[in-house]
Amino acid sequence: MDLKPIFQPQSIAVFGVSAGNYRHPANEIFTKNLLRYPVRVYGVNPAGGKINGQFIYRSIRETPEQVDLAVIAVRAEVVFQVMASCIEAGVRSAVIISGGFAEVGQTGMQDRIAALAREASFPFIGPNCLGVFVPDRVDTFFLPSERMVKPRSGNVSLVSQSGGILVDQIIKLTNEGVGLARAVSIGNKALIGELEMLDYLTADPATRVIAFYIEGFGKNEGREFVLRAKNCGKPIVVLKAGKHPESRKAVASHTASLAGDYAIFRAALSQGGILEAANDLELVSFCESLSKYEHSIAGRVGIITASGGHGALAFDACLSQGIDVPALPENMQAELGAELSPRVRNIVSLANPVDLTGSGVDEDFIATARFLCSRMDIDCLLALLLPYIPGITADLGAKLSAVAKECGKPLVAYVPNMERYAMLIEGFELNGVPVSPSIEGAVLMVEALRRIRP
Amino acid sequence: MKTTYPEMRAIIESAREDGWILEPDAKRLFSLAGLTVPRFALVQTPQEALCFAQEIGYPLVAKIVSPRVIHKADVGGVVVGIASEARLVDVCRRFQSFEGFRGILVEEMVGGVELILGAKTDLQFGPIILLGIGGTGVEIYRDVVMLMAPLSEKDASLMYKGLTGHQFLEGYRGAKPVALEKLTQTLLTFSHIVMELEGLFDSIDINPLLCSSRDCIVADARVILGNTTKTINSSP
Numbered sequence: 001m002d003l004k005p006i007f008q009p010q011s012i013a014v015f016g017v018s019a020g021n022y023r024h025p026a027n028e029i030f031t032k033n034l035l036r037y038p039v040r041v042y043g044v045n046p047a048g049g050k051i052n053g054q055f056i057y058r059s060i061r062e063t064p065e066q067v068d069l070a071v072i073a074v075r076a077e078v079v080f081q082v083m084a085s086c087i088e089a090g091v092r093s094a095v096i097i098s099g100g101f102a103e104v105g106q107t108g109m110q111d112r113i114a115a116l117a118r119e120a121s122f123p124f125i126g127p128n129c130l131g132v133f134v135p136d137r138v139d140t141f142f143l144p145s146e147r148m149v150k151p152r153s154g155n156v157s158l159v160s161q162s163g164g165i166l167v168d169q170i171i172k173l174t175n176e177g178v179g180l181a182r183a184v185s186i187g188n189k190a191l192i193g194e195l196e197m198l199d200y201l202t203a204d205p206a207t208r209v210i211a212f213y214i215e216g217f218g219k220n221e222g223r224e225f226v227l228r229a230k231n232c233g234k235p236i237v238v239l240k241a242g243k244h245p246e247s248r249k250a251v252a253s254h255t256a257s258l259a260g261d262y263a264i265f266r267a268a269l270s271q272g273g274i275l276e277a278a279n280d281l282e283l284v285s286f287c288e289s290l291s292k293y294e295h296s297i298a299g300r301v302g303i304i305t306a307s308g309g310h311g312a313l314a315f316d317a318c319l320s321q322g323i324d325v326p327a328l329p330e331n332m333q334a335e336l337g338a339e340l341s342p343r344v345r346n347i348v349s350l351a352n353p354v355d356l357t358g359s360g361v362d363e364d365f366i367a368t369a370r371f372l373c374s375r376m377d378i379d380c381l382l383a384l385l386l387p388y389i390p391g392i393t394a395d396l397g398a399k400l401s402a403v404a405k406e407c408g409k410p411l412v413a414y415v416p417n418m419e420r421y422a423m424l425i426e427g428f429e430l431n432g433v434p435v436s437p438s439i440e441g442a443v444l445m446v447e448a449l450r451r452i453r454p
Numbered sequence: 455m456k457t458t459y460p461e462m463r464a465i466i467e468s469a470r471e472d473g474w475i476l477e478p479d480a481k482r483l484f485s486l487a488g489l490t491v492p493r494f495a496l497v498q499t500p501q502e503a504l505c506f507a508q509e510i511g512y513p514l515v516a517k518i519v520s521p522r523v524i525h526k527a528d529v530g531g532v533v534v535g536i537a538s539e540a541r542l543v544d545v546c547r548r549f550q551s552f553e554g555f556r557g558i559l560v561e562e563m564v565g566g567v568e569l570i571l572g573a574k575t576d577l578q579f580g581p582i583i584l585l586g587i588g589g590t591g592v593e594i595y596r597d598v599v600m601l602m603a604p605l606s607e608k609d610a611s612l613m614y615k616g617l618t619g620h621q622f623l624e625g626y627r628g629a630k631p632v633a634l635e636k637l638t639q640t641l642l643t644f645s646h647i648v649m650e651l652e653g654l655f656d657s658i659d660i661n662p663l664l665c666s667s668r669d670c671i672v673a674d675a676r677v678i679l680g681n682t683t684k685t686i687n688s689s690p
Contacts (some may be wrong), residue, residue, distance in 0.1 A: 222578030255572025
């Protein structure tokens with residue numbers, strides 16, 4: 001089935017908009033798309049009336065064009081009928097926001113709409129979901145825009161069983177300046193689940209990184225997911241819920257006891273080359289890093305810092321991930337020392353981490369980056385920058401990025417998150433260098449590159 | 455494999471009522487499929503045991519065979535290092551009084567690094583193969599690597615290299631390294647069996663798989679059949 005009408009619609013019809021009940025979620029969907037997105041929007045409700053000065057059509061047959069996407073936010077009992085009318089009217093796809101299906105035991109009703117759609121090759125997302133969000137194109141979330149962040153357009157796509165988690169991750173990625181390609185909450189996944197989304201996003205040219213929040217797979221679906229992930233060619237990050245089963249079943253064999261559900265999940269994911277994110281920080285860090293860099297590294301990092309403490313924390317974090325921080329031989333340290341400004345030359349520590357101290361200036365950081373970059377035994381740079389140090393200017397982000405770009409090795413930066421450091425941070429980000437507001441996050445960005453397949 | 459498949463199938467069918475395949479049959483099954491098992495005999499009496507002992511010599515191992523005893527070692531149902539006729543008779547007599555007694559498995563002693571080789575049918579991911587540091591401490595160490603079946607040759611070597619205790623296999627502190635090519639072959643054959651029996655079993659334990667510098671031998675094995683785990687009494 002072609003999912004393009006769902007993610008790149010030119011026109012949408014919103015079912016359930018109400019002239020009388022301004023709180024109806026469909027009204028929010030209608031209004032935000034009307035005012036903020038380039039899609040053509042039509043409201044549909046048999047009761048008719050007006051909303052935002054626009055006529056509400058009494059039936060999908062009355063809309064002036066065959067729309068790409070129907071957004072259905074009506075009572076569960078009438079969803080089947082609405083979907084049938086959409087199919088008949090030549091609508092190309094649907095998002096079913098309505099709840100009241102399998103999640104409350106109404107599996108029969110859900111099976112009927114899925115069967116209808118399958119029969120007609122009519123793709124739909126949901127039911128019981130927020131639907132889709134595509135920056136600068138469409139937004140079926142019933143959340144008021146002023147309560148949401150405004151994600152930038154980018155190359156990370158998110159798929160989540162849970163709408164709430166999806167919104168949370170969108171907020172976190174947006175706060176880190178990571179742009180989105182597509183975001184979708186798949187809800188009860190009656191027709192379109194993780195597998196179909198993986199296929200679509202694998203082929204989608206706007207998507208470079210695919211992130212999933214997964215609660216669980218259906219029978220043998222996990223196996224299929226792993227097999228398809230292996231051939232996907234794009235990095236896939238998975239955040240998993242339900243790691244600890246509620247009850248421990250008594251099992252008769254050692255294998256069954258050792259191979260618990262989550263243990264198998266982890267093993268299978270890594271077999272498919274999928275990156276498992278243990279938590280939000282890992283998810284966001286992995287996505288940000290992979291949205292900028294596509295080549296894998298062996299994981300031998302050169303650390304540049306303005307503080308010994310930061311260097312030590314980063315060193316620990318690297319080692320606990322399995323990232324190597326190769327020590328600089330003494331003759332190399334002397335060579336590097338000679339390139340540094342005289343005022344720091346005698347107080348720096350050059351073993352790797354290279355600690356340029358609070359007296360370091362831009363030129364010292366640049367010389368160190370250039371030096372470490374040129375070394376064969378280092379394949380990635382980690383810069384820990386503390387902009388409160390007087391010798392560091394707001395230009396350093398752009399300058400270090402240029403050094404890394406020139407030598408062709410990935411650079412990751414840590415800069416504390418404060419509005420007044422924005423220019424330094426943007427100097428990195430606008431030049432394609434990921435920046436984390438935590439040391440741990442920056443190390444995870446390096447780790448992401450180590451974990452992806454060569 | 456194709457030609458022995460009906461025989462393997464027959465072993466499974468005859469174990470349906472018990473819900474699991476007991477050690478002697480499990481060993482026959484794995485042996486048919488190409489894995490190495492110790493020389494063994496299933497006997498009923500001390501006299502039969504002595505007869506077989508004369509054939510293969512001492513020391514040897516005796517194990518209880520009973521559908522009521524799934525974890526034999528927990529109930530004293532495994533005796534290793536039997537070096538005399540008197541001891542063998544003694545052990546056999548004791549085993550005869552076990553609940554559900556079906557016989558005594560008498561076999562040659564083999565040595566090597568103890569591994570566990572297992573499989574499980576997972577609802578989400580299908581047949582999974584597990585390799586770990588084995589023996590009775592398997593659930594204490596929990597040093598295991600899992601992969602979805604079937605395995606490629608590369609997968610097989612990734613599996614043992616992924617173990618925390620992989621050094622035990624590579625000749626730790628003066629010990630001879632185990633025959634890694636035999637281990638790889640064992641993993642691949644096992645993977646083949648697992649795919650062949652897909653859907654018929656719940657889980658398989660080969661524990662221990664004894665790997666030496668010469669060979670990898672299935673020293674104990676059981677197969678828990680599908681959807682029947684409830685009927686098994688796993689308590690001692």
